[in-house]
Every structure is written in C-alpha cells, then in structure tokens.
Amino acid sequence: MKKHRNKNNNVFQRSRGKIVAVAMLMLLLVFAGTITLIYVFSYRSVMKTDREMMSLYAQAYWENGMPDGETQPPEGEIVAPENGGDETQGGAAVSSFHSVAFDENGDVLALDYDTDEAISDSGLVKLAEELKNSSNTFGASGRWVYYIETNEGTTLVVLMDNTIMTGAYGRLLRYTLVFGAAAAVILFFFARWTADRIVRPLEEQDELQKQFVSDAGHELKTPLASISTNAELLESETGQNRWLSNIRYETDRMSTLVNELLNLSRAEKEDLPMEKLDFSRIVTGGVLPFEAVAYEKGVQIAQEISDGVSVNGNATQLGELISVLTDNAVSYAPENSTVKVCLRRSGKKAVLEMTNDGGPIPEDVQKHLFDRFYRADTAHTDDHHFGMGLSIAAAVVSRHHGRIGVTCENGTVTFRVQLPAVSS
Numbered sequence: 001m002k003k004h005r006n007k008n009n010n011v012f013q014r015s016r017g018k019i020v021a022v023a024m025l026m027l028l029l030v031f032a033g034t035i036t037l038i039y040v041f042s043y044r045s046v047m048k049t050d051r052e053m054m055s056l057y058a059q060a061y062w063e064n065g066m067p068d069g070e071t072q073p074p075e076g077e078i079v080a081p082e083n084g085g086d087e088t089q090g091g092a093a094v095s096s097f098h099s100v101a102f103d104e105n106g107d108v109l110a111l112d113y114d115t116d117e118a119i120s121d122s123g124l125v126k127l128a129e130e131l132k133n134s135s136n137t138f139g140a141s142g143r144w145v146y147y148i149e150t151n152e153g154t155t156l157v158v159l160m161d162n163t164i165m166t167g168a169y170g171r172l173l174r175y176t177l178v179f180g181a182a183a184a185v186i187l188f189f190f191a192r193w194t195a196d197r198i199v200r201p202l203e204e205q206d207e208l209q210k211q212f213v214s215d216a217g218h219e220l221k222t223p224l225a226s227i228s229t230n231a232e233l234l235e236s237e238t239g240q241n242r243w244l245s246n247i248r249y250e251t252d253r254m255s256t257l258v259n260e261l262l263n264l265s266r267a268e269k270e271d272l273p274m275e276k277l278d279f280s281r282i283v284t285g286g287v288l289p290f291e292a293v294a295y296e297k298g299v300q301i302a303q304e305i306s307d308g309v310s311v312n313g314n315a316t317q318l319g320e321l322i323s324v325l326t327d328n329a330v331s332y333a334p335e336n337s338t339v340k341v342c343l344r345r346s347g348k349k350a351v352l353e354m355t356n357d358g359g360p361i362p363e364d365v366q367k368h369l370f371d372r373f374y375r376a377d378t379a380h381t382d383d384h385h386f387g388m389g390l391s392i393a394a395a396v397v398s399r400h401h402g403r404i405g406v407t408c409e410n411g412t413v414t415f416r417v418q419l420p421a422v423s424s
Contacts, residue, residue: 097159103153355413404418
C-alpha cells in the first residue's frame with residue numbers, strides 16, 4: 001500500500017513534536033530542580049561548617065588571645081591535604097584563618113594573616129573594617145567567608161579564603177552542564193524514537209482508513225451507476241411510480257456522498273501535480289456558477305478580488321476549495337443578504353475571505369466545523385449535504401501548506417484561507 005504523508009501541517013508530525021517537547025521539558029525541570037537542590041544544600045552545608053570553624057577560632061581567641069603566626073584550625077575539624085590545599089573535606093575548604101581585632105573605638109588591636117595569601121595587612125584591615133560596619137555577622141564577600149563576633153567591647157573579624165570552594169563549585173557546575181547536555185541529546189533522540197513508536201500505529205491506521213474510503217468510493221461508483229441506469233430504463237417501460245422515484249432519489253444521494261468521499265481522498269493525496277496558478281482567476285471562475293443559485297435565494301455575491309494573486313498549487317483542488325466555501329456561504333446566508341468574497345495578497349500570503357450573515361456559531365461548534373461528516377445545523381442542511389464539504393476544504397488547504405479558520409463576530413461568519421503566495 002502506497003502511503004501519502006503530508007509533512008506540513010500534519011497532525012501526526014505535530015503529535016510527535018509535542019511528545020518530544022513534553023519529554024524534554026520534563027527533563028529540563030527535573031534536571032534544573034535536582035541541580036538547584038544539590039547546590040543549595042551543599043552551599044548551606046559548607047557555609048554551616050565554615051561558620052562553626054570560625055566560631056571555634058573566635059572562641060580560642062577570647063580564651064588565649066591572638067595566636068602568633070599562621071593560625072591552624074582546631075584539631076579534628078579539618079585536615080590539610082597532601083597536595084597543597086586543593087581538596088576539601090567535611091564540606092569545608094582547606095584554608096588558613098585571617099583575623100583582625102578592633103577595640104570599641106575602631107582601632108586595630110591585633111592582626112593575624114597568612115603571608116602566603118594574596119592580601120596585605122593593610123588590605124586585610126580595610127576589608128575587615130568594611131565588613132565590621134555592615135549589618136551582617138556572617139556571610140561571603142567575594143573570595144572571602146567572614147564571621148564577626150563582639151565580646152566586652154572588642155570586635156573580632158575572622159575571614160577564610162573562599163577561592164577553593166568557589167572553584168570546586170565552578171568545576172562541578174561545568175561537569176554538570178557538560179554531562180547534562182550529553183544526557184539531553186541522548187534523551188532527545190530517545191524521545192523521538194519513542195514518539196515515533198507511539199504515533200506510527202495511529203498514522204498507519206489513518207492511512208488504512210483513507211485507503212479504505214478511496215477504495216470503497218471507487219467500488220461503489222459502478223453499482224450505483226448501474227442501479228441509476230436500470231431505474232431509468234425501468235421507469236421508461238413501466239412509467240413513473242413512487243418506488244422507482246425513491247430508488248433514483250436514494251441513488252442520487254449515495255452518488256453525491258461517494259463523490260464527496262473521493263474528492264476528500266484526492267485532496268489528501270500528495271502525488272497531484274502542482275504548478276504556478278493565477279489564484280485570482282480560479283476564485284472568479286469558482287464563484288461564477290453560484291451566482292444563479294444565490295439569485296434564486298435572494299442573495300447577492302459581492303466580489304473584491306485583487307488581480308495577479310498567484311499561488312503554487314493544483315487547479316482542480318483549488319477550484320473544489322472555492323466551490324465548497326461559496327456553496328457553504330450561500331447555503332447558510334439568509335434571504336436578502338450579501339455574501340462577500342475577498343481575495344488579496346498580504347505579505348507572502350494569499351488571503352481569501354468568504355463572509356456571510358449566517359448567524360452566530362458557538363465556539364464548541366467552531367472546533368468541529370472541519371471534521372468529517374459534521375453538520376452544525378441540520379435544519380439548514382438538505383439531504384444532499386453530508387458534512388464533508390469543509391473537511392474537503394481543510395484537506396485542500398493543508399495539501400497546499402496553508403491555513404483555514406473561521407471567525408464569528410456580530411452575527412457575521414468569515415471563513416479565512418491563507419496560502420503561500422508566489423510572484424506573478
């Protein structure tokens with residue numbers, strides 16, 4: 001069985017895209033949420049450990065005074081690494097303490113700093129003064145983590161170099177992004193494969209249904225033609241009677257339905273010839289046969305068709321599109337009203353609008369107007385309409401990579417078709 005897949009405006013392609021989009025969105029949310037939680041809890045844990053260490057340092061200061069030389073952390077809290085201080089243990093960065101003690105007048109009482117660090121004594125004092133004058137007693141400022149404590153008029157500002165911790169977080173972030181991006185690419189292809197596995201059976205069933213409609217339509221044409229011909233011959237021999245009239249009436253109805261099914265099947269195929277066409281002439285020619293029907297109903301057809309609007313398409317299908325929309329507008333237009341047909345070029349689009357005073361259409365009805373066999377108002381639909389016309393129009397528009405929609409404002413119904421326009 002030959003398959004015809006419309007890759008543009010195709011409901012199955014959109015379904016595949018939605019499945020992939022949902023999967024990727026879920027991945028992004030889970031990934032972002034997980035990383036955020038990891039970083040938040042890790043940061044809080046490290047900062048909590050740093051605060052405890054600097055609090056112990058401050059306690060040692062109040063008990064023993066400022067130490068002489070480089071200050072080491074209290075025993076058991078942190079262990080210096082063998083590689084020179086580029087590791088972390090217990091959640092805290094390995095670093096020497098720095099501290100400045102101020103009296104109640106703001107003068108420096110004592111100073112303790114590691115001469116190997118990239119900060120001078122004056123720089124340390126200036127930084128400590130700025131932190132002392134702030135409202136926070138603990139936090140991070142640039143490369144430093146600080147802790148401030150006051151006891152009997154003496155203010156002690158303790159600092160630890162935060163470079164190692166921030167560097168570790170930076171590396172962790174880079175690794176996370178790299179591996180996260182790799183996982184996203186893998187999941188993207190997996191989501192596409194899964195979406196294809198989900199949608200393909202539905203697509204195949206739809207193709208089988210379309211093929212059945214086409215085959216059944218062709219198979220029914222011959223017996224219907226035979227029944228109609230035999231009824232006519234029998235009527236010529238026996239004369240007209242109600243049973244033969246019923247046979248011919250129902251045969252005509254069935255023939256109309258079969259023709260609409262075949263038109264829909266042809267509209268959904270992809271192997272029809274496409275060429276550059278004067279859409280203005282097609283619209284004018286398609287509306288012309290309905291002027292007599294409209295006149296008998298007391299309806300006028302007003303045309304505003306711009307010249308030279310060209311599209312790339314199939315003349316037969318576009319003619320069927322105009323016939324369907326015009327027939328629909330005239331059929332639903334009340335007496336002594338006007339059907340407006342407007343064609344213009346707007347940017348790169350050819351815009352066709354068919355407007356009639358058909359009364360309001362509820363929103364729930366508008367959603368189904370282009371469904372097969374759907375008839376919004378059976379009171380205005382005769383027995384030779386089966387709700388196939390607008391579905392045929394939608395199939396033709398989709399085949400030509402366009403869009404069709406309906407709007408209803410103040411009792412005025414407008415069917416709007418947009419097709420890609422080409423240069424004249």
